[in-house]
């Protein structure tokens with residue numbers, strides 16, 4: 233293997249592979265190496281998805297996970313590879329790139345990424361948030377204090393998402409070297425300028441530029457590594473809540489006209505609650521986050537694989553101040569409690585049981601109208617897990633949502649807990665996403681700059697363009 237490259241990109245998620253893609257298209261002379269600790273796209277296998285096991289394997293240290301890394305969150309395609317690929321074309325959410333670039337620039341970059349996905353087989357259909365039907369939904373929402381965040385959504389679906397990734401991967405291999413199952417251990421810095429990387433097996437690879445797009449599961453490593461070089465960070469927030477599951481019929485209008493209705497709401501206790509990641513005809517799944525089991529959801533593009541239910545996350549923002557500075561640890565502790573009470577799984581409870589202050593039992597769930605798509609979830613009591621204000625916020629939000637989706641606040645709606653969305657510590661960067669170390673760029677979810685496929689990809693393109701400008 234070459235020991236000197238022009239550019240090393242660490243992390244083969246959308247941030248990383250779109251950096252490589254733009255470098256390849258705009259300056260194919262550059263020698264580029266893409267490194268990821270997970271597997272290449274064709275080798276990514278999750279034993280849970282393949283139904284070989286129902287729970288993550290445990291290693292000797294007591295943490296769950298596959299070796300060398302979890303195929304759900306690592307490898308070519310990054311943590312989004314098994315996602316159902318809802319590509320949001322908007323500057324209203326999905327990250328904070330607009331704090332570095334103008335809204336128009338962000339939208340242009342997202343459209344550019346979307347064009348590349350289309351060239352590699354993404355479906356042509358896209359939702360239109362400007363129809364009279366959406367206007368009516370928005371109006372109903374405003375009447376109870378719900379703000380609708382609007383976006384054009386291209387829904388790839390889990391299987392098409394994998395096909396698009398496979399096609400991009402094949403194209404990249406014409407010009408880009410790739411190294412998988414290889415974790416980067418250190419960043420090499422000489423005289424304030426990046427000089428390359430050191431791998432876990434001590435191999436040194438030199439380069440003029442390094443791009444770190446290590447995602448949320450690489451965020452702790454990023455923090456520890458960059459802190460040694462006096463790079464600054466900030467973070468004081470985490471989102472905690474539940475995954476809601478209901479019958480498709482309740483979500484009919486939203487599913488049909490918006491595909492995903494993203495609402496935000498301010499509660500009587502001053503918290504902000506939002507809906508997130510809606511999956512029509514979807515399935516609720518367990519996400520292994522560093523050994524803690526969290527809820528998540530996905531849906532297939534192929535309707536034959538779909539369920540009769542829609543699921544979405546309901547998340548309450550939690551902010552902290554001195555002396556506590558570890559919001560992620562707070563959420564992990566709450567999720568850990570849910571795992572404890574469900575013997576390593578997650579809890580499911582009927583909304584009616586939450587209001588009655590009693591646990592759900594298997595019998596009560598079986599009698600319900602909503603059949604849980606996550607069979608491994610254990611009927612229980614989320615009241616024993618979620619703090620009072622969090623639970624109150626979720627109840628107020630679901631009651632408000634009942635105006636735009638009549639019936640969502642009925643007894644049979646299911647709450648799965650806990651779902652949490654972590655904000656990676658935000659790295660201090662210039663508006664070219666360069667750190668205080670010259671030619672060391674960071675971006676994507678791991679750097680706390682994005683939180684979604686579209687902005688992560690857009691971030692990659694913008695970093696590539698900065699490198700191209702400098703390397704001329």
Ligand SMILES: Cc1cc2nc3c(=O)[nH]c(=O)nc-3n(C[C@H](O)[C@H](O)[C@H](O)COP(=O)(O)OP(=O)(O)OC[C@H]3O[C@@H](n4cnc5c(N)ncnc54)[C@H](O)[C@@H]3O)c2cc1C
Pocket residue numbers: 242243244245246247248267268269270301305306307308309310311312313314315316317318319320414415416417445446447448449450453509519528529675676677678682683684685686688
């Ligand atoms: C289940 C699920 C569903 C989702 N659904 C959607 C959706 O529908 N729409 C949407 O917009 N977003 C969705 N997301 C979020 C989306 O996947 C992320 O926002 C996006 O992937 C972030 O891209 P990234 O490149 O910053 O990081 P990632 O995609 O996380 O990629 C980071 C990569 O870096 C690698 N890495 C980390 N540390 C190292 C190291 N030290 N050395 C080498 N490699 C390393 C990891 O193995 C990983 O492959 C979903 C996420 C999940 C988990």
